[in-house]
Structure formats: structure tokens, C-alpha cells
Amino acid sequence: LRAIGGGDVKLLAGVGAFLGSTHIIGALALAAVLGAALALVIVIRKGVLPLLLLNSFDLVKSLASLGQAGQRSKLDSSAVLTIPYGVPIAIATLIWWFGKGVHL
DSSP states (O other): OOOSOHHHHHHHHHHHHHHOTTTHHHHHHHHHHHHHHHHHHHHHHHTOHHHHHHHHHHHHHHHHTTTOSSOOOOTTSTTOOOOOTHHHHHHHHHHHHHHHTOOO
């Protein structure tokens, strides 16, 4: 669905290797919440909240149809608003690691 970039996927793989299978679900859930909060802050500041809602609807529609519904958005357009998702992933990983007291 191309909702996140390749660098974010590699970072998530590294986080999974770092935290292990027992702690990755909680850290990823926290990263999703932090990423959503960051996205809301960015779109509200830029005044494009209706566009976020429309694009979210298109993403869900594409997911429900396994990528066959509608036209895909292109990230190479100058009008595209991207979110630096690596920041919430890194922050969530640190919070999960230090806050939960992961033991090796």
C-alpha cells in the first residue's frame, strides 16, 4: 500500500531485532499512536486535515480491496505531505526499552 517508506521498514526490522519477539508488539503499538499524534499535529498546522481524512479513507479502501481499488497516490508530487515516521518509531522504541525495563 506504500503507506510507509523503505527506510521506515528497515528501521522497524532493526527495532524488532533489538527488542525481540516478546516486546515488539507493544513498541509498535506505541509507535503507531505517536505517529498518529505527530501526523495530526503536522496536518493541523498546515491546515490540511480534510485532505488527511480523504487520504485515510482511500488507504482503508485500498487495503480492503487488496490494493485494487482506486488510483494510487504518488509520493513524487510536490503537493504530497509526508510524515517523518522514523521519529515516532525511535521515540517509541526508547520509551518501551527504558519505560518497561526490558531485561536481556
